[in-house]
Amino acid sequence: MRHLIDFGDVSREEWEVLYQRASDIMDAPERFLDACRGKVMASLFYEPSTRTNFSFQTAMLRVGGTVFGFADPKSSSVSKGETLKDTITMVSGYADVVVMRNPREGAAKAASLYSAVPVINAGDGGHMHPTQTTADLTTITRLRGKVDGLSVGLCGDLKNGRTVHSLIKAMAKFQGIKFFLIAPRELAVPEYMRAFMRENNMWFTEVTGLESVIPQLDVLYMTRIQRERFVDPLEYERNKGVYVLTRRKLARAKQDLLVMHPLPRVDEISIDVDDDPRAVYFEQARYGMFARMALLTDLANQPRRKPEPVEIGRGPVCSNPNCVTQTELYLPPLTKQNGGVECCAFCDAPLR
Amino acid sequence: MRHLIDFGDVSREEWEVLYQRASDIMDAPERFLDACRGKVMASLFYEPSTRTNFSFQTAMLRVGGTVFGFADPKSSSVSKGETLKDTITMVSGYADVVVMRNPREGAAKAASLYSAVPVINAGDGGHMHPTQTTADLTTITRLRGKVDGLSVGLCGDLKNGRTVHSLIKAMAKFQGIKFFLIAPRELAVPEYMRAFMRENNMWFTEVTGLESVIPQLDVLYMTRIQRERFVDPLEYERNKGVYVLTRRKLARAKQDLLVMHPLPRVDEISIDVDDDPRAVYFEQARYGMFARMALLTDLANQPRRKPEPVEIGRGPVCSNPNCVTQTELYLPPLTKQNGGVECCAFCDAPLR
Amino acid sequence: MRHLIDFGDVSREEWEVLYQRASDIMDAPERFLDACRGKVMASLFYEPSTRTNFSFQTAMLRVGGTVFGFADPKSSSVSKGETLKDTITMVSGYADVVVMRNPREGAAKAASLYSAVPVINAGDGGHMHPTQTTADLTTITRLRGKVDGLSVGLCGDLKNGRTVHSLIKAMAKFQGIKFFLIAPRELAVPEYMRAFMRENNMWFTEVTGLESVIPQLDVLYMTRIQRERFVDPLEYERNKGVYVLTRRKLARAKQDLLVMHPLPRVDEISIDVDDDPRAVYFEQARYGMFARMALLTDLANQPRRKPEPVEIGRGPVCSNPNCVTQTELYLPPLTKQNGGVECCAFCDAPLR
Incomplete structure (x- = not known):
């Protein structure tokens, strides 16, 4: 290199x-x-x-x-x-x-x-932003021992998030990844990313709710949803709570889940999640x-x-x-x- | 710590x-x-x-x-x-x-x-601002060998000066300090600081003039008086010269006096004092x-x-x-x- | 020192x-x-x-x-x-x-x-700006082995250029320098610089064109001509091209010429000159x-x-x-x- x-x-x-x-x-x-x-x-x-x-x-x-x-x-x-x-x-x-x-x-x-x-x-x-991706992969590998075979939830604005697209592309180098793409319909992953995943034989499913899939995840990668991204502000108001991670939603997650976030976090992760051992977003910055x-x-x-x-x-x-x-x-x-x-x-x- | x-x-x-x-x-x-x-x-x-x-x-x-x-x-x-x-x-x-x-x-x-x-x-x-206090105490201790037993003049705005209040509080850890509090009545030390000194059995006297007490001092700590602090601008004009240290006022001071100032100095110490060996305000910054x-x-x-x-x-x-x-x-x-x-x-x- | x-x-x-x-x-x-x-x-x-x-x-x-x-x-x-x-x-x-x-x-x-x-x-x-001069002299000495005896072209705004005046003064410490001062009449070297060169027995000639003298030069020091320096904007327009170094003008120069510039360059050196081995203006920054x-x-x-x-x-x-x-x-x-x-x-x- x-x-x-x-x-x-x-x-x-x-x-x-x-x-x-x-x-x-x-x-x-x-x-x-x-x-x-x-x-x-x-x-x-x-x-x-x-x-x-x-x-x-x-x-x-x-x-x-x-x-x-x-x-x-x-x-x-x-x-x-x-x-x-x-x-x-x-x-x-x-x-x-x-x-x-x-x-x-x-x-x-x-x-x-x-x-x-x-x-x-x-x-x-x-x-x-390739070194954000190296930070993400280093965090996962260090804390889970490997990347291959993990079930990864990507939650929030999957349409505009550079971080998320980079991570998906990077994951193509690994085997057996399952993606759970969790986003409001307006902010779903773009078609060319779907094409990329299909071409690379990556398993993925798209859902609009976090709670139903959280028990299946090994990694939950949270990103911010910005009000400005919505054409209809009411749509933002209806949606925002769904994509906020709280202590309560975390109750049904695996004990060794990794909750990640590229930071800065605004309010998409509730502050009471910070003391949960599964919340590794600040360690993620240090691994970066x-x-x-x-x-x-x-x-x-x-x-x-x-x-x-x-x-x-x-x-x-x-x-x-x-x-x-x-x-x-x-x-x-x-x-x-x-x-x-x-x-x-x-x-x-x-x-x- | x-x-x-x-x-x-x-x-x-x-x-x-x-x-x-x-x-x-x-x-x-x-x-x-x-x-x-x-x-x-x-x-x-x-x-x-x-x-x-x-x-x-x-x-x-x-x-x-x-x-x-x-x-x-x-x-x-x-x-x-x-x-x-x-x-x-x-x-x-x-x-x-x-x-x-x-x-x-x-x-x-x-x-x-x-x-x-x-x-x-x-x-x-x-x-x-605790490290300003460590700078002050380091200067005094290094140049006088001790803090205990010194006569310390505090001159200028004693009402609003954080530095001065911190120094008074810090001095409570030492023995036999005598404070000469030199300030216009409008900018005298606040009542809670007087209470603090009484509770800690610290000797102090309050005066409105610098010249009369300067011969008794081991340390003279100068601070700035800001015009904005006075309710009456005329009061500022009447007062300001009294609290300016000049070469002439210094003539009657002890030979081993320490003239200190937290810097920046504006005009409360005349520039012709700088070359006097008792002027240690720049050394004070270095001791800090x-x-x-x-x-x-x-x-x-x-x-x-x-x-x-x-x-x-x-x-x-x-x-x-x-x-x-x-x-x-x-x-x-x-x-x-x-x-x-x-x-x-x-x-x-x-x-x- | x-x-x-x-x-x-x-x-x-x-x-x-x-x-x-x-x-x-x-x-x-x-x-x-x-x-x-x-x-x-x-x-x-x-x-x-x-x-x-x-x-x-x-x-x-x-x-x-x-x-x-x-x-x-x-x-x-x-x-x-x-x-x-x-x-x-x-x-x-x-x-x-x-x-x-x-x-x-x-x-x-x-x-x-x-x-x-x-x-x-x-x-x-x-x-x-004495360390610009040390950068210039270091570049010449390193690349030509000496400063004495060189033919040095100074091109551009010789009236206002601090860099150029400093270089002329510094060159007075050396022997046998020949200066070719290349500038529009409006931006010729000031009279006191001419006096300085005469007093120090430095050889110089003043010309208004770059092309005619370029074959004689060991060093060509380019500087920027700013439009604002001209009283008459038309004069600027008529002149500017004359003082732009291009690959074509460089064709007739010596093979070991050094093309120098204090940087930043705007358009007084054409970008296609950069790959010519005689273009040393970026090395000059590194020698500085x-x-x-x-x-x-x-x-x-x-x-x-x-x-x-x-x-x-x-x-x-x-x-x-x-x-x-x-x-x-x-x-x-x-x-x-x-x-x-x-x-x-x-x-x-x-x-x-």
């Missing part, structure tokens, strides 16, 4: 190696205190994301590395009057690894073309830090490598208005095949 | 141990370069306070630890849409010690309930850093400990509008006895 | 020592991983300058030191209600070296008067980091020294409205001789 842009690019074998290292770190963190000694991480947050930022920073510090960067583009002059290419070229001259959060889809892929050091995608708009330690230990120690020259583009070939190619006009016209469809190699949107 | 929320919770013995460590650090800082190796401090400043923030950061760095956090909530998304409980639970999963500044009274106490690691109060509204090094060396090395579950509250029992319980509604209804009066255990305000 | 305020204060011998250390660091960076162990750099950016800030931070981290400070005065309370003297006195109590960027001319010199530790000028308004590592290795390891008392001024003697003495009224009335003219010792403006 040179960069981590999309968890889909990580093979099962690469994942096993990464998890094993995370597991070693959790068992004996003191052995890794100098793993990134002398290495410097650039942390470029073109939009604030305090949790992700803190997790990466503490991960790097705990393996003996150091950190610089910005948490908010408003307090930086980097984003003004300079291309992403120039910023990344400069920053990758100072750093050993670059962590980037950017509101534009495909920005991390674009950065990786010009960087002399590995780039880690810490979220590129609504597109990918260990997973990032494992990742950085690998990537920050790779040798610098002058990037290969790339073609200079003449404007976007992709029509996704949030794609990075819409603003960084020099990007090369790269495409890729996703399931037989020609797509933008940056944001994965299908090309006309 | 697990947390440092209120200097009143620190016994004389604990203070002696802390000071001894600070003193050891000042004598041989190179011996402490790895005292917090591998440890990470979270620095959560919900309101900016650059001096306190810098002092804590450099303290942690000088004992070999590392730092992450935010200096200003505007550049963080943490304060939005998340309870203090959730933020602290998450952050204490990443950190070994949490330093928090928060505009709400009792916020540090609240944080300590949910933190898996020690919490240090770096100021909670107008309530407490050493005191914080001693504190962090202890607290950042304590083992993680899952916090005990606490009762979920149903809204505030305290009517102080600045109390943290007014905004964090799930906090438990904790109370305590202060001198026989039932008070809020977070902000110390008397209940009804 | 105690402080680095103005590259003009650095002797040729001091420069050679500094460059040699930078060169040693580039050859074997792992030998310097602990060169600043236990040392702390204060990074005070009173105006944002992300590139300079990143370069200093990563430099300090790569020699084993640590960093605190602010990147933007808006997120700091330091700049409010406190003199520069008080801020620097406090900060130099926490730090081992202070790096300061400040919009006021002479601010770094002012800070150095009150600091117990070395001060490095990271830019003081339009006045000086190594030069700063060398500088910090020296200055951060110097012993603390209580600053000598200085006279308290009674208002500015200098009439430059951007001079630091206009706002910091206590500064002493220091003057110096520049080429026989009495000047302000802070901002170098001639008096009266």
